[in-house]
Amino acid sequence: MSGLHIPIGTPDGSRTEHAENLLAPNPSAMTLDGTNTWVIGGDEVVVIDPGPEDESHLRRVRDHLGERRVTEILLTHGHFDHSGGARRFAEMVGAPVRALDPRHRLGEEGLADGDVVSVAGLEIHVYGTPGHSFDSLCFWLPQDRAMLTGDTVLGRGTTIIARDGGLADYLRSLDRLRAAAEGLEARALLPGHGPVLPDPIAALDGYIAHRRQRLDQIRAARAPGARTPREIVKIVYADVDRSLWAAAEMSVVAQLDYLDRL
Numbered sequence: 001m002s003g004l005h006i007p008i009g010t011p012d013g014s015r016t017e018h019a020e021n022l023l024a025p026n027p028s029a030m031t032l033d034g035t036n037t038w039v040i041g042g043d044e045v046v047v048i049d050p051g052p053e054d055e056s057h058l059r060r061v062r063d064h065l066g067e068r069r070v071t072e073i074l075l076t077h078g079h080f081d082h083s084g085g086a087r088r089f090a091e092m093v094g095a096p097v098r099a100l101d102p103r104h105r106l107g108e109e110g111l112a113d114g115d116v117v118s119v120a121g122l123e124i125h126v127y128g129t130p131g132h133s134f135d136s137l138c139f140w141l142p143q144d145r146a147m148l149t150g151d152t153v154l155g156r157g158t159t160i161i162a163r164d165g166g167l168a169d170y171l172r173s174l175d176r177l178r179a180a181a182e183g184l185e186a187r188a189l190l191p192g193h194g195p196v197l198p199d200p201i202a203a204l205d206g207y208i209a210h211r212r213q214r215l216d217q218i219r220a221a222r223a224p225g226a227r228t229p230r231e232i233v234k235i236v237y238a239d240v241d242r243s244l245w246a247a248a249e250m251s252v253v254a255q256l257d258y259l260d261r262l
């Protein structure tokens, strides 16, 4: 795609024609290289996910923008690694914060499925994609044919179902994104963590297959008798680094909850 740039080694500086990533310095097992702060627009911009409350990162984003005015700050969801710096950044640039969850807004306007945000002659279409969290949104950039996915789809590995999310919703959201990616001929997924994914359909098919496979594994692990989520983690996530087992346990709880409701 014209304008698609994926740097080697770090997501910092990844871009499509009208979207650019400034990586926050908060790497961890959960956040991969750190949180991606996406800047969308031209002579005016929208900033998506200012990241954690990290003064050096927020200043870097502001300085990078130079004279370009920030019209709005949008959040893909309310988790702290995406939203923690929003209030401070809003103060720095004098822009409102829009999010699905009213607790994360600053200003009058919310943000919900079907909304269209305009900036510098571009459109940003809002997709409600609950699952990773109850308030997860994705943003479609028709001009770049790119979908910003927040933590619904990551640039590497798989995401978790957080305590405020749900697997049934998550599976529906993946199916919806898959259909959108196909119908809209998406050319890139721009995730909340990790590198840009240049093959949206393959990435989404991989996510959907992975979820089904995990559910099958959990069904099988559970079959011999009632087991605690921790016992299931030890069996099903044996190949996953131990530092992620607490997160895996959250995902197992979400999957057991889902299976129990079928």
Ligand SMILES: [Zn+2]
Residues within 6 Å of the ligand: 031, 035, 079, 081, 082, 151, 192, 193
């Ligand atoms: Zn995150």
